Amino acid sequence: MSLLKVSGLGKSFGGVKAVDEISFDLAAGELLALIGPNGAGKSTTFNMVNGQLRADRGSIKLDGHELIGLPPRSIWKLGVGRTFQIAETFGSLTVVENVQMALLSADGKLLATWRKAAGHKRDEAVELLDKVGMAQQADRPCADLAYGDVKRVELAIAIANNPKLLLMDEPTAGMAPKERNELMALTKKLVVERSMAVLFTEHSMDVVFAYADRMIVLARGRLIAEGKPLEIRDHPKVQEVYFGSGKTFEKKAADKELA
Numbered sequence: 001m002s003l004l005k006v007s008g009l010g011k012s013f014g015g016v017k018a019v020d021e022i023s024f025d026l027a028a029g030e031l032l033a034l035i036g037p038n039g040a041g042k043s044t045t046f047n048m049v050n051g052q053l054r055a056d057r058g059s060i061k062l063d064g065h066e067l068i069g070l071p072p073r074s075i076w077k078l079g080v081g082r083t084f085q086i087a088e089t090f091g092s093l094t095v096v097e098n099v100q101m102a103l104l105s106a107d108g109k110l111l112a113t114w115r116k117a118a119g120h121k122r123d124e125a126v127e128l129l130d131k132v133g134m135a136q137q138a139d140r141p142c143a144d145l146a147y148g149d150v151k152r153v154e155l156a157i158a159i160a161n162n163p164k165l166l167l168m169d170e171p172t173a174g175m176a177p178k179e180r181n182e183l184m185a186l187t188k189k190l191v192v193e194r195s196m197a198v199l200f201t202e203h204s205m206d207v208v209f210a211y212a213d214r215m216i217v218l219a220r221g222r223l224i225a226e227g228k229p230l231e232i233r234d235h236p237k238v239q240e241v242y243f244g245s246g247k248t249f250e251k252k253a254a255d256k257e258l259a
């Protein structure tokens, strides 16, 4: 059975149909990529799933619960986590403290109690860091980390609440090919280990083709194709929307050299 079931989802801004009655499913343990040219409706779709934007029409069900109309915090409590294009951590706190904050928040404690709760679930936080290969750096300030490592910490923060579904908005933006591959391989490992579902947007086709189990393609708000990466690569409608956009499905020479 699907974990996430989106049906007839729509959102307009003035006369623009940003998302035009799209439907798709996502199962536990699956990595689904949401791709499309600029302005296709990817962010709008994401923001409706996590409650930042209210849909005009349709339905978004997580494990049978309707998410439309719920505030972001309630959706997060039901098990929808999110990572951002630009990693969001507190640079002045250490790596482990950032994860402890996430555990505090998952336990429904107020952030104002942080000073009293500095020892809160440290072992659990270190265990989460271990899952993303960052336990050794637990006591370093986040501000001192390389960007790829900050993204790993962000992943540990995102899984602290044990999400059923993790939304990742361009997870590899700003990363070199090697770091990108490491982050996505780690994500894939977490998806399998925790039977978590991931919906991610991505501009790097190399990442999408290497790591997505399935893809959906949006263009001007409409879902124009859905399938496994190889099916999508050869899909005539997908070729058409990407033709001339400057993006191709072939590995760029520079990526090949660095990979």
Ligand SMILES: Nc1ncnc2c1ncn2[C@@H]1O[C@H](COP(=O)(O)OP(=O)(O)OP(=O)(O)O)[C@@H](O)[C@H]1O
Binding pocket: 013, 016, 017, 018, 019, 036, 037, 038, 039, 040, 041, 042, 043, 044, 045
């Ligand atoms: N708050 C808003 N007000 C008005 N129009 C908006 C708003 N948000 C998005 N749009 C419009 O909706 C359409 C879809 O935008 P969206 O940001 O969802 O696309 P996207 O696929 O995420 O694009 P990108 O890859 O460039 O981030 C675009 O035409 C955009 O201009």
